Amino acid sequence: MKKSHxxxxxxxxxxxxxxLGRRTPVxxxxxxxxxxxxxxxAPVHANASTLVAxxxxxxxxxxxxxxxxxxxxxxxxxxxxxxxxxxxDVGGSTISEVVRNGRPEKGMPRFNFSxxxxxxxxxxxxxxxxxxxxxxxxxxxxxDLQTGNVEAGKRYFDGAGNCASCHSATGDLxxxxxxxxxxxxxERMLYxxxxxxxxxxxxxxxxxxxxxxxxxxxxxxxxxxASGRYRSWKxxxxxxxxxxxxxxxxxxxxxxxxADIHNxxxxxxxxx
Numbered sequence: 432m433k434k435s436h437x438x439x440x441x442x443x444x445x446x447x448x449x450x451l452g453r454r455t456p457v458x459x460x461x462x463x464x465x466x467x468x469x470x471x472x473a474p475v476h477a478n479a480s481t482l483v484a485x486x487x488x489x490x491x492x493x494x495x496x497x498x499x500x501x502x503x504x505x506x507x508x509x510x511x512x513x514x515x516x517x518x519x520d521v522g523g524s525t526i527s528e529v530v531r532n533g534r535p536e537k538g539m540p541r542f543n544f545s546x547x548x549x550x551x552x553x554x555x556x557x558x559x560x561x562x563x564x565x566x567x568x569x570x571x572x573x574x575d576l577q578t579g580n581v582e583a584g585k586r587y588f589d590g591a592g593n594c595a596s597c598h599s600a601t602g603d604l605x606x607x608x609x610x611x612x613x614x615x616x617x618e619r620m621l622y623x624x625x626x627x628x629x630x631x632x633x634x635x636x637x638x639x640x641x642x643x644x645x646x647x648x649x650x651x652x653x654x655x656x657a658s659g660r661y662r663s664w665k666x667x668x669x670x671x672x673x674x675x676x677x678x679x680x681x682x683x684x685x686x687x688x689x690a691d692i693h694n695x696x697x698x699x700x701x702x703x
Contacts, residue, residue, distance in 0.1 A: 479554065486555030489548055497539070502559040507538065511556050512563035523553040577697060579690070584698025587691055592683065594695075597676060600702055608703045617696055622680055629674040630654050632664060644673055 491500060497508030504510035511517050520526045527549055533541030544552065588594040598604050611619050618624075630644040632654060645661065646653035652671055653663035 482551050482554045483558045485548075486551030486553070486558075489544070489552050490555050493542060494552070502556055503563065512560045517556055517560055520553070520557070523550060526553050526556060577700060579693030579695070579697030581694075581697045581701055583690070584694035584696070587695055588698055592691070592695065593679075597679065604699070604702050606703060608700045616699060617692075620695065620699060621684075621692075623677070626676045628676060631672050631674075632662075633670040634664075635668065647673070 490498075490502065494502075494508075495505070497505050498511055499505040499508070502511040516525050516529065529539075530542050530544065530549060530552065533539050588598075588600075607619070608616060628644040629641070630647075630652070631639055631641045632652065633639050640654070640656055640662070642654035642656040642662070644652075645655050646663065650666055651663055652666060652669065653661060655661055
């Protein structure tokens with residue numbers, strides 16, 4: 432009887448030890464899993480080249496339609512390789528704020544990139560900036576168009592170019608070099624696309640009404656008068672004369688010399 436009792440005690444002890452042995456790995460695994468969750472994530476990009484490559488892909492998908500595939504400017508977005516904001520950026524210090532907040536007043540939406548993705552986009556932009564500084568850029572910098580003589584440009588503006596008959600350095604052109612830079616400024620000088628023509632309509636009574644031309648075809652002429660009111664008349668019940676500012680620019684094309692353009696650009700760039 433005593434022998435049987437001793438055997439039962441020994442069997443019970445074996446079962447307890449076995450259960451404890453089985454439970455220990457379960458708790459160890461749970462602790463390890465918790466440590467794995469709490470441990471910081473490994474870097475997504477292993478080195479600088481893969482960081483730039485990943486940023487390039489994101490840039491093509493989200494930014495290239497405005498800023499160009501190489502960040503050197505597109506249809507509506509500026510050249511980021513020549514941007515003052517990019518030049519001031521250190522590790523995303525200025526670029527990140529613009530990307531995350533956007534610039535609604537300039538048509539730029541906000542982007543919700545993750546931290547690693549934003550870092551890769553910043554790296555790509557700086558890589559493109561470095562290439563541009565080595566002379567590999569495709570665009571034209573404003574400095575490239577500052578080769579003329581300011582005084583000669585002013586003489587042309589006031590004299591042979593006949594620019595002063597429509598424009599004033601202290602009037603409609605004041606600050607134009609702050610609003611437009613580089614090629615944009617030269618485009619405005621040579622062919623300003625959004626400039627509207629002036630028109631004077633003479634009614635059958637002989638009354639003359641001046642305003643800005645808004646519409647003209649073979650049947651109708653429309654204008655915005657001095658009060659801002661839109662008015663239109665059927666043709667040929669009225670007479671009209673149009674003063675097209677664009678035509679004056681176009682007529683100047685065959686008269687320009689290279690020196691005239693460079694000098695005039697130099698003068699315009701002083702109007703800040």
